[in-house]
Structure formats: C-alpha cells, structure tokens
Amino acid sequence: MSVEIKPSSPRSILxxxxxxxxxxVGLAFLAHWIKLRVYDTQLPFGIPGKVLEYPLWAALIGLxxxxxxxxxxxxxxxxxxxxxxxFLKIGLVLLGATISFKTIATAAGGAVLxxxxxxxxxxxxxxxxxxxxxxxxxxxxxxxSALSICGVSAAIAAAGAVHAKKQEIxxxxxxxILVALPMMVLMxxxxxxxxxxxxVAGAWFGGNVDTTAAVVGAGKIYGAEAETIATxxxxxxxxxxxxxxxxxxxxxxTVVEGKxxxxxxxxxxxxxxxxxxxxxxxxxxxFSVGLIPAAAKAAPFNAGNVIAAMKDWAFCLAFVSMGLTIxxxxxxxxxxxxxxxxxxxxxxxTVLALGAAWLIFGLLFPA
Amino acid sequence: MKKISLNEDWxxxxxxxxxxxxxxxxxxxPDWTKF
Numbered sequence: 001m002s003v004e005i006k007p008s009s010p011r012s013i014l015x016x017x018x019x020x021x022x023x024x025v026g027l028a029f030l031a032h033w034i035k036l037r038v039y040d041t042q043l044p045f046g047i048p049g050k051v052l053e054y055p056l057w058a059a060l061i062g063l064x065x066x067x068x069x070x071x072x073x074x075x076x077x078x079x080x081x082x083x084x085x086x087f088l089k090i091g092l093v094l095l096g097a098t099i100s101f102k103t104i105a106t107a108a109g110g111a112v113l114x115x116x117x118x119x120x121x122x123x124x125x126x127x128x129x130x131x132x133x134x135x136x137x138x139x140x141x142x143x144x145s146a147l148s149i150c151g152v153s154a155a156i157a158a159a160g161a162v163h164a165k166k167q168e169i170x171x172x173x174x175x176x177i178l179v180a181l182p183m184m185v186l187m188x189x190x191x192x193x194x195x196x197x198x199x200v201a202g203a204w205f206g207g208n209v210d211t212t213a214a215v216v217g218a219g220k221i222y223g224a225e226a227e228t229i230a231t232x233x234x235x236x237x238x239x240x241x242x243x244x245x246x247x248x249x250x251x252x253x254t255v256v257e258g259k260x261x262x263x264x265x266x267x268x269x270x271x272x273x274x275x276x277x278x279x280x281x282x283x284x285x286x287f288s289v290g291l292i293p294a295a296a297k298a299a300p301f302n303a304g305n306v307i308a309a310m311k312d313w314a315f316c317l318a319f320v321s322m323g324l325t326i327x328x329x330x331x332x333x334x335x336x337x338x339x340x341x342x343x344x345x346x347x348x349x350t351v352l353a354l355g356a357a358w359l360i361f362g363l364l365f366p367a
Numbered sequence: 368m369k370k371i372s373l374n375e376d377w378x379x380x381x382x383x384x385x386x387x388x389x390x391x392x393x394x395x396x397p398d399w400t401k402f
Binding site: 032054083085086089090091093094097274275276278279283292295296299300301302303305306307308309310312313314316 | 374375376377378379380382383384386387390391392393395396397400401402
C-alpha cells in the first residue's frame with residue numbers, strides 16, 4: 001500500500017503565521033485594556049504606578065499565552081506570526097517621526113562614545129569569562145555579541161559570522177529575553193530610586209538592557225526623555241552589528257579555522273547594518289525640517305497624536321511577541337555554566353553602563 | 368529577470384512610512400488608534 005503525502009498548500013503555510021499575528025493583536029488589545037485599569041495604582045514602597053505601563057502587561061500576557069500554547073502544542077504552528085523585531089522596527093521608525101534630528105545629533109556623540117566603550121569592554125569580558133568557564137568559541141562569540149550589542153539580532157548576526165549551532169542561537173535568545181524582561185521593570189525603579197535624569201537613565205537602559213524591545217520598554221516606563229535617549233543609544237549600538245560581525249568572521253576564518261585564503265568581504269558590514277536605523281533618521285529629518293509637523297497641522301485629525309499612538313501599538317505588539325517567543329526548554333539543555341557567565345557579565349555591564357551613562361550623558365554631553 | 372529581495376528591515380521601514388502617510392493625509396482617525 002502506498003501513502004501519498006500531499007505537499008502543504010500556500011494557504012496552509014500562511015494560515016499559522018496569520019493566526020499567530022491575529023493572536024498577537026488580540027493580546028495587545030488585552031494588555032492595553034489592563035493598563036488603562038491599573039495605570040494610576042500606587043505600588044508599595046512609593047514605587048510609581050507608571051511602572052505598570054503597557055510593556056510589562058504586554059510581555060506578561062504574551063508569556064502566559066506562550067505557556068498555554070505550548071501546553072496545547074499549538075505554539076509551533078503559530079510562531080511565524082510572533083515577529084518581535086519586525087513590530088519593534090516599525091515602532092522605532094514611527095518614533096523617529098516624533099523626534100527632532102537635533103536631539104539625535106546632540107545625543108549621537110555621547111551615544112557613539114558610550115557604544116564604543118561598552119561594546120569593547122563587555123564583549124572582551126564576556127569572551128574571557130566564557131573561556132574561563134569552558135564554553136565553546138562559537139557559544140561565547142554569540143553570547144558576547146548579544147550582551148555587548150543588542151541581544152537577539154546581534155546573536156543572530158554573530159551566529160552567521162562564526163557558523164554557530166542553531167541550538168546555541170535559540171539558547172541565547174531565550175536567555176536574552178528571560179533576563180531582559182525583569183530588567184525592563186527593575187531598572188526604571190532603580191533609576192527612580194537613584195534620582196537619575198531622563199537622559200542618564202535612558203543612556204543606562206540603552207547601554208545595559210540587552211534587547212531593543214526591553215530598552216524601549218524601560219525608557220517608556222521612566223519617561224519621554226529616557227525613551228528618546230534609550231532609543232538613540234541602543235540604535236547606535238545596533239549600528240555596530242555589521243562591524244562586529246565582520247571582525248568575528250575574520251577572526252574565526254583566519255585564526256580559529258586557520259583558512260587565511262577565505263577572508264570575509266567588508267560588504268558584510270553593510271549587509272548586517274540594521275536598515276531600520278536609516279528609516280528612523282529619515283523620519284526624524286522629515287520631522288525636523290517641518291514637513292511632518294506642517295502636514296500634521298493640515299490633516300483633518302490630529303496626526304501627531306495618531307503617529308504617537310501607532311508607535312505605541314507597534315511596540316505593544318513587539319512586547320506581546322517577546323513574551324510569546326521565550327522558550328524555557330531551550331535553557332535546560334545547556335546547563336548552568338552559560339547562565340552563570342551571562343548573569344555575571346550582565347552585572348558587570350549594569351555597573352559599567354551606569355558609570356558610562358553618568359559620565360557621558362551627565363557630565364560630558366548633558367542634554 | 369533579476370530577483371528582488373526585501374528584508375525585514377526595509378519592509379518595516381516601508382510599512383512605517385505608509386502608516387505615517389496615512390496619518391498625515393487624515394486617513395486614520397485618532398479614535399481608531401487611541402492608546
């Protein structure tokens with residue numbers, strides 16, 4: 001007896017991601033609804049109620065839905081619709097349309113300086129410590145990139161450059177989100193407790209929290225200035241992905257694999273460059289030259305409010321997706337050593353980024 | 368024929384600018400997007 005296996009039709013291939021996307025939208029509405037009801041609540045110990053902003057609810061609801069979907073074995077079919085980075089990038093470009101280019105240009109000097117200091121120090125420390133704990137070269141390259149640049153996207157770029165195993169990428173991705181989620185809430189509380197200005201707090205979040213979504217979330221919780229500076233600082237770090245990926249590929253092909261004649265092309269710097277940064281800057285320029293404000297004024301509705309709200313919706317979809325994509329089972333497979341390295345380097349990054357943010361955005365380039 | 372590929376970054380930029388344009392021409396009401 002022969003069994004005929006029919007190939008999946010395009011319709012059935014798309015059904016899962018589309019259903020996943022609809023689920024993300026539905027959960028984002030739920031997160032928004034909860035936020036409206038608890039936003040003014042005063043927390044114990046004088047913690048501001050603003051900590052209960054939508055990024056927290058969206059991520060928590062996403063996490064709960066994630067557990068339920070895995071319980072009913074539906075997660076795999078729907079995960080194509082959980083596009084954290086994609087929603088985040090749409091939100092970041094929309095955010096650019098509300099920020100003056102002067103703000104970006106003013107903060108850019110400090111952001112580049114801070115990015116250079118933190119990327120170099122955190123990367124080298126993570127690489128060294130990973131070696132001491134006996135982690136493989138590919139795993140510590142992926143981990144060091146995630147910790148020093150920008151979490152998931154840096155991990156993927158580094159994994160491509162060093163030919164890391166797929167298991168190592170999923171592991172680091174899970175670790176990044178699991179650590180970033182509590183930091184998104186804790187860091188604004190700590191910044192509030194230390195009385196940091198919006199600029200210093202934003203630079204601290206941008207230099208420390210590993211994934212861009214959680215950086216934006218922490219900034220949003222702390223206030224508008226922190227959100228702007230955190231985004232600029234993190235986007236600047238994002239822009240270095242290509243450079244790091246190039247040098248990693250160079251190091252691994254020539255030193256680790258010993259293939260002198262197969263040096264990577266410098267084109268990788270452009271290939272890995274996060275193109276949304278161009279959209280973010282372009283939108284900011286259009287805002288700064290007055291095109292967007294003039295068009296917004298002429299619009300029948302308050303277009304400025306619409307743009308700001310659409311940005312928040314895009315971020316909300318990103319936070320829901322972040323909660324939906326975390327995988328605890330990936331973490332179990334690697335043991336305690338990578339977790340220990342990751343947490344120690346995160347603590348080092350937290351202290352170093354605080355010092356750098358205070359020195360650069362508090363003293364050298366005050367907003 | 369040259370194959371055109373569009374990565375996630377560019378697609379996000381295109382969608383964001385499309386939304387911007389729709390907001391600026393008044394095609395999106397604040398009531399629909401209120402956050």
